[in-house]
Amino acid sequence: MTVRGSSSVMASRREPPDSLDFFPTPPWATRALLVEVLPQVCGHLHLLTAWDPACGEGHMVEVLAEQITFAKGSDVFDYGRGYPVADFLDADTRLRPGADLICTNPPFNAAVKFALKALDEAPVVALLLRTVWVEGEGRYEALFRDRAPTVFAPFVERVPMVKGRWDPDARSATSYAWFVWVDGEPARAPLWIPPGQRRMRTRPDDARRFGVAADAPLFDLVAAE
Ligand SMILES: C[S@@+](CC[C@H](N)C(=O)[O-])C[C@H]1O[C@@H](n2cnc3c(N)ncnc32)[C@H](O)[C@@H]1O
Known part of the structure; x- marks a missing residue:
């Protein structure tokens, strides 16, 4: 399912x-x-x-839909936004849209x-995860040892x-x-995302699109650019 970018995400709220x-x-x-990381690690891929x-x-x-032609979403909970409802971890789920990129911030646990x-x-x-996710014996054994990002x-x-x-x-x-994995690409040195992202990459219409009743500081940030 392709996203609908035009309506406020606060239009119909349901509490998970x-x-x-x-x-x-x-x-x-x-x-x-999209700007600081992916071009450096998989800029050769379309x-x-x-x-x-x-x-x-x-x-x-x-x-994602701002840059990627077909951006789809799904979630285990129906937030009332029209995205398909599916448990990503359920092996029997029939929802398998197929994608060049899977991008999310999953529940930490x-x-x-x-x-x-x-x-x-x-x-x-x-x-997208807390940086502490990089450590821990369990995660090392289950993931990082054999499949380092x-x-x-x-x-x-922050x-x-x-x-x-x-x-x-x-x-x-x-x-x-x-944490980014590109099939066939070995682990490389860490890449620090430079400061100023919030300031540079907040857009004037974010408040409307993402349903925030913005107060003065948001518009100050945008106006100062
Ligand atoms: C940290 S939120 C991220 C939401 C969204 N990606 C964003 O960036 O705003 C985690 C999301 O994972 C969803 N979730 C939790 N377990 C899931 C599962 N097994 N399958 C699919 N979605 C799940 C929750 O409903 C919640 O929306």
Whole structure:
């Protein structure tokens, strides 16, 4: 299913259970992947289709659609946004759209399962996760030892995420990184995503598109560019 980019994501809200870890991604963080990371690791590939299999209300997939011709979303919960409802981890699911890129920020506790499944489904996989995800014996054994990401790309600045909504003014002490795998490409040196992404990649219409009742600071940021 192709995304609908024209309507506000707040149009019809439905509350998911806490266990689903619904933390919408600030739009600028996905644009940073598209501009600062993917061209450097798979610029030679033509990514025609992308899939966020845990798309929530569409905060990430609608941004993917700005650059990728066919961007699709699905989620295990029906947020009332019209995306197909499917459990990405269910081996029997019939939803298999096929994509050049699987890009999402999965629930932290299921992220290894998401990574392994995504690596089976697409040649390029990009996961946005807390930087601490890079460590841990369990994750090393289950994933990183045999399938190290092509690039680990930490944000230099914080990427504030709050439960259930995108708040452009939120602050956070939690650090995030993009973990990107490109089929056939060995691991390379970390790539630091330079500071200033939030400022540079927040767009004037993000507040309308992503349903935030923006206050002055957001528009100050945009006006200052
Ligand atoms: C951190 S949110 C990310 C939402 C969206 N990708 C974004 O960036 O705004 C995690 C999402 O994973 C979804 N989810 C959790 N378990 C899932 C599963 N097994 N299959 C598909 N989606 C799942 C939740 O409903 C939630 O929308």
